[in-house]
Amino acid sequence: MRREVAVNDIPRGGLDIEIEANAQERGEIARRFGLLGLEVLRGRYRVSTTGRGARVEGEVEARLRQTCVVSLEPFDADLREPVDLTFAPDDRPPAAALQIDIALDDEDPPEPLHNGKIDLGAVTLEFLALGLDPHPRKPGVDFVHEKAQADRETSPFAVLARHLEPKPVKK
Numbered sequence: 001m002r003r004e005v006a007v008n009d010i011p012r013g014g015l016d017i018e019i020e021a022n023a024q025e026r027g028e029i030a031r032r033f034g035l036l037g038l039e040v041l042r043g044r045y046r047v048s049t050t051g052r053g054a055r056v057e058g059e060v061e062a063r064l065r066q067t068c069v070v071s072l073e074p075f076d077a078d079l080r081e082p083v084d085l086t087f088a089p090d091d092r093p094p095a096a097a098l099q100i101d102i103a104l105d106d107e108d109p110p111e112p113l114h115n116g117k118i119d120l121g122a123v124t125l126e127f128l129a130l131g132l133d134p135h136p137r138k139p140g141v142d143f144v145h146e147k148a149q150a151d152r153e154t155s156p157f158a159v160l161a162r163h164l165e166p167k168p169v170k171k
Contacts (some may be wrong), residue, residue, distance in 0.1 A: 001025045001121035005047060007054045007087070008116060014048035019120050030064070033132065036074050037065035043124040045083065053088035053110060054118060068138035075138040081131035086110040087118050090169040112122065 003019045021029060021041040030038040045058035062079040090112035112120075 001029065001125060002119055003121040003124075004117045004119050006117050007049065007113060010047055010049050010054060012049070014046055017043075017045045017047060017120060019043045019045075019124060021124075029128070033129065035064050036067055039063040039065070039076075041128065042118060043083070043127075045120060045123075047120075050086060051088075052086070053086060053113060054156065056083060056085045056087065056120070056123060057085045060124050060131065062128055066133075066136040066143055069135045070141045072136055073141075075136075077133075077136065079128065079131045080129040083123060083127050083170055085123065087113050089113050089116075102124065128130060 001021055003017075005015070005017065014066065019042065021038070026038040026041055029041060030036070034135045040063040043058060044061070044063045045056050047057050058081070060083060063076065064079060065074055065076050067074055085108075111131035
């Protein structure tokens with residue numbers, strides 16, 4: 001899913017862009033991400049220039065069908081993932097581009113511009129991937145394993161706790 005915007009084509013006041021995956025793209029994306037289906041995949045963005053680069057703010061929205069990891073039942077889910085990225089030309093030599101020092105409290109470095117363009121399709125897929133639950137659960141489904149419950153009742157700690165319970169004092 002490619003939706004490119006050239007930074008040089010962004011007007012001074014910015015640009016509001018909405019992109020949406022078509023049926024064929026949604027089918028391919030669903031297979032790629034291991035989903036049962038992808039009914040909607042859309043990105044709504046505000047793209048503005050910043051010096052030699054650009055900033056993309058907005059949201060990725062999806063309506064998808066997944067398999068519950070507990071019950072193995074299919075279920076529908078909605079996803080909304082906020083997007084806030086900066087893009088800048090990558091002026092570093094190729095060898096330096098492989099070495100990035102980042103401290104935990106640093107802001108994320110800007111994403112590199114490719115040929116002066118931002119691929120909003122790639123941004124949409126990246127934030128879809130970030131928003132997917134790796135262990136999806138159908139709403140209302142809980143994991144209760146009888147053996148785990150029995151093990152809790154007969155564990156050494158449960159036996160010890162019963163021995164440490166205060167005994168009634170006889171008068």
